[in-house]
Amino acid sequence: MAEEIKVTCLHDKHVAQGALMSPFAGFDMPIQYAGIEVEHNAVRQNVGVFDVSHMGEVHITGPQAEKFVNYIFTNDIAGAPVGKVFYGMMLYPDGGTVDDLLVYKMGDNDLFLVINAANIDKDVAWINEQAKDFDVVVDNQSEHYAQLAIQGPNGENTMRDVLDIDCSDLTFYTFKLVNYNGEEIIVSRTGYTGEDGFEVYATPAVIVKMWDLLMAAGVQPCGLGCRDTLRFEAGLPLYGDELTAQISPIVATLGMFCKLDKEGGFIGCDACAQQKAEGSEKKLVGxxxxxxxxxxxxxxVLDTEGNVVGYVTTGYRSITVGKSLAFALVDRAVGALGNDLQVQVRKKVFPATVVKKRFYTPNYKK
Amino acid sequence: MSKIIEGLFYSESQEYVRVEGEYGYIGITDYAQHELGNVVYVDMPEVDDEVTAGEDFGAVESTKAASDLMSPVSGTVVEVNEALEDEPGLVNKDAFENWIIKVQLSDKGELDNLMDAAAYKAFIGE
Structure with a gap:
């Protein structure tokens, strides 16, 4: 039996504004408004706003919250200052990826996890299962929070001028709590576009109000279509394509987010260490x-002799870079930079070269 | 409202054929280009390739997706619209002017299986 499709608090507005809607991760989401290219360029050159209220939020508190999160999370949050945001993954013991996520350090033993919409049920079950031996409280707040992403070089100005939130004190991957209309909201300098930008977590009532202000100010509404082209150009993975239960962060060349030496390790640490030492069979390349x-x-993906050596995980005719580009999972032996490969596109085969995955150099405010 | 031209033959998979003597110019309809969005690549066959009614002969692609091109008729490709290699967006500017392939028709009787302008208009619900 098909599950009923979910909607965000902005759904009626997307429909009224003429967005092309499509199911994504169990939600009826806007794919595009003005067109993928227009929205993509708005974010690269100016500013755009995304409704990303489908994302999941899990609050973890209790005397062992930090110890616990550090045990299920690949990055190292131990001793970090309040206000810091971390990117990393939760892994299965074999190194396969449960999900990639952000961890916000709200306080000592007070962590806020942001997870992918498609994985909310799976992640919460996984976290609860691992939490049995820890003194922590796991609270799935995904229904409570709506979320906007305000992205682009004019993001900071837009936050200040349209939403009256001064973000000049936030550096990349930090956040603060802001009192907005009598409500405490979370504002972070983070995103998924390769541009400077902000993500705001608040109740649906506040998010709807913010959306109306942003629309009235003429900020370009953006759909999930350009969210994917933007993250792709910036070399960022999408769970389901570049990270899966079968693809570890080592295979996805995201080892920098796996602190293999941290105290106490983490679930999947040994498998990652082994893959790193011995070289994984597959490797994600550009x-x-x-x-x-x-x-x-x-x-x-074929080698020069026509043998299948892998497959494309994401590919586009890149809007900003102007080339046909892909992420591909290939045999490690053929994955060296500069190596010649081929891609089967329907009935034809086209030559391809292994390049760095970061096709576009991000403009973050460090 | 999509543009529809009288005198052309239309397929359910949104291609048209403009017949001139023994030749047919095949492209996608205005409705189809609009549904697809900005065309960023057109995958075309080569001259002398055979195409078969109901089978794919290439694809038109937007940023978001690839859409197969199904040939409405059978025949031999005598010309491809090379302008689309450099400027695929011409399909969006005028889908009927910017045909994709020119085919020497092998069986004009196949045209009877296609829709005329009035039937096509009803088919797309306009």
Whole structure:
């Protein structure tokens, strides 16, 4: 039996504004408003706003909250100052990825986890299962929070001028609590676009009010279509494509977010250490095609002799870079930078070269 | 309202054929280009390739997705619209002017299986 599709607090506004809607992660979400290219360029050059209220939020508190989160999370939050945000993953013991997530340090033993919408039920079950031996309280607040992402070089000005929130004191991957209309909201300098930007977590009532202010100010509403093209150009993974239960962060070349030496380790640490030491069988690489043909998710990657050596995880005719580019999961042996490969696009085969995954250099405010 | 031209033959998969003598110019309809959004790549066959009615001969792609091109008729490709290689967005500017392939028709009887403008208009609900 099909589950009933969920909606965000802004759903009626998306429909009224003429957005193209489509199911994503169990939610009926806006894919595009003015068109993927227009929205993509607005974020690269000016500012755009995304409704990302489908994302999940889990609050973890209790005497062992920090110890617990550090045990299920690949990055190292031990001793971090309040106000810091961390990116990392939760892993299975074999190194496969449960999810990638953000951890906000709200206080000592007070952590706020932001997880992918498609994984909320799975993640909460996983966290609760691991929490049995720890003195912690796990509170799934996904229904309580709505979320906006205000992204682009004019993000800081927009936060100040339209929403009256001064973010000049926030550096990349930090957050603060702001009193807004009598409500305490979370504002972080984070995002998923490769540009400077902010993410705001608040109740639906506040998020709707903010959306109306942003629309009245002429800020470009953006859909999930350009969210994907933007994150792709910036070399950022999407759970389900570049990270899965079968793809570890080591395979996805995200080892910098796995602190293998941290005290107490983390679930999946040994598997990651082994993959790092011995070299994993597969590796995620960037591919550049010389032709205009577009490598799409699932297309075969071949070596120069025509043997299948992997597949495309995400691919686009890149809007900012202007090339046909892909992430591909390939045999490690053929994944060296500069190596010549091929991509099967329908009936034809096109030459491709292994390049760095970060196709576009992000403009973060460090 | 999508543009629809009288005298062309239309397929349910949103291609058209403009017949001139023994040749057919095949492209996608205005409705189709609008549904697809900005075309960023057109995958075309080569001259002398055979195409078969109801089978794919290439694809038109937007940033978001690839959409197969299904040939409404059978025949031999005698020309491809090379302008689309450099400027695929021409399909959005005028889908009927910017045909994709020119085919020497092998069986004009196949045209009877396609819709005329009035039937196509009803088909897309306009």
């Amino acid at each position: 591919l550049e095609l010389k032709d205009k043909a577009i490598p799409r998710h699932g297309y075969d």
